[in-house]
Amino acid sequence: MSIVDRRSLLVAGAALGLSPAQAQSQTIRIGVLTDISGPYRDPTGPGSAVCTEQAALEFQGRGLTIEVIRADHQNRPDVGANIARQWYDQGVDAIVDVPTSSVALAVSQIAREKNKVFLNSGAASSDLTGPACSPNTVHFTYDTYMLARSTGGTMARAGGDTWYFVTADYAFGHALQRDVTRFVEQAGGRVLGAARYPFPNTTDFSSFMVQAQASRAKVLGLANAGTDTANCIKQAREFGLTRNMKIAGLLLSMMEVHSLGLDVAQGLVLTEPFYWNLNDRTRAFTARVRSRLPNGWPPAQVQAGCYGATLHYLKTVADMGAAAAKADGAAVVARMKAMPTDDDAFGTGLIRPDGRKIHPTYLWEVKTPAQSRGAWDYFNLLATTPAEEAFRPLAEGGCPLVTRS
DSSP states (O other): OOOTTOOOEEESTGGGTOOHHHHHHHEEEEEEEEOSSSTTTTTSHHHHHHHHHHHHHTTTTSSOEEEEEEEEOTTOHHHHHHHHHHHHHTTOOEEEEOOSHHHHHHHHHHHHHHTOEEEESSOOOGGGGTTTOOTTEEEOSOOHHHHIIIIIHHHHHTTOOEEEEEEESSHHHHHHHHHHHHHHHHTTOEEEEEEEEOSSSOOOOHHHHHHHHHHTOSEEEEEOOHHHHHHHHHHHHHTTGGGTOEEEETTOOHHHHHHHOHHHHTTOEEEESOOTTSSHHHHHHHHHHGGGSGGGOOOOHHHHHHHHHHHHHHHHHHHHOHHHHHHOHHHHHHHHHHSOEEETTTEEEEEOTTSBEEOOEEEEEEOOTTTOOSTTOOEEEEEEEOHHHHSOOGGGSOOHHHHHO
């Protein structure tokens, strides 16, 4: 099978004067498996590859040769699984990103089978650190439990006690609806109904908007992401739903806000653990990568997660030695869990025994056009959830790695 949009980056080996044999033995190969042509392209895609390459560039001169390649999984589990198998068999040591939870769950199984490393940033299903957890997988940026707790729980406690969901009909959408339902019901609310739509081939959501409107629910919960979320918000406004319903964009990101514009997106509430303008470190990271990102846009949270996960992986490889790291992916992940994390995108953190990377999360409200001071100045900070509270408690996930420990 051909690999789509394959590009590579090699750093460090030639500068260190290594022989070809030495360079080969110390070459770490990283594959960015992402959505290059579909609904998740803007918040992941080529930008995820650029941010992964940035982590590799920051390891110049540290004794490693690093190769970064990229491919489009087309949001199809069969395509993603075939690429992952091919890459691992051809010597790729770690796969990064993998938006679309159905693809990520398949890649996680293959990484375990091949004893390689999977650094997930783009997929959200909390099952990746629950029943489907693996000693070879790290779940870095966000997950459905964290999104449900922050955005869903906040809206339920604020009076949104009846919900109707429009849900992408695959693993991610199902997990997000499930996790949000838990917090709605804990707050005394009810789910009045849900409509599942085919993913990734739906662009007309009008029939689902009519069903949501007929439910008389107070909150429209969008258990989707990317351009699907943006299209749902646009069509909800066109059908007049916003006159009587609040919209919960449960995985709404900065890229969708940009696509919608502040006139449409103002007042929406969302959760992101990374925002380019959060602090001095996030601004410094953004300055290093922005010129190489598509359209010169600042990095999105998934793209930043690819940087943070790759940087911590490379620190671990340098600590272990390339030969030992290439020989045993599970040992690499175990060492990653033993080492504290620290990067300019997310600050300090750690990786738990179930593979869940934890860090603070932030609840944001989209600014009005009058509040925005310039391009990409989109968010007001509403609340911060500490790292130890943001994600599902370790004992509640059902991860076999935790049960056996």
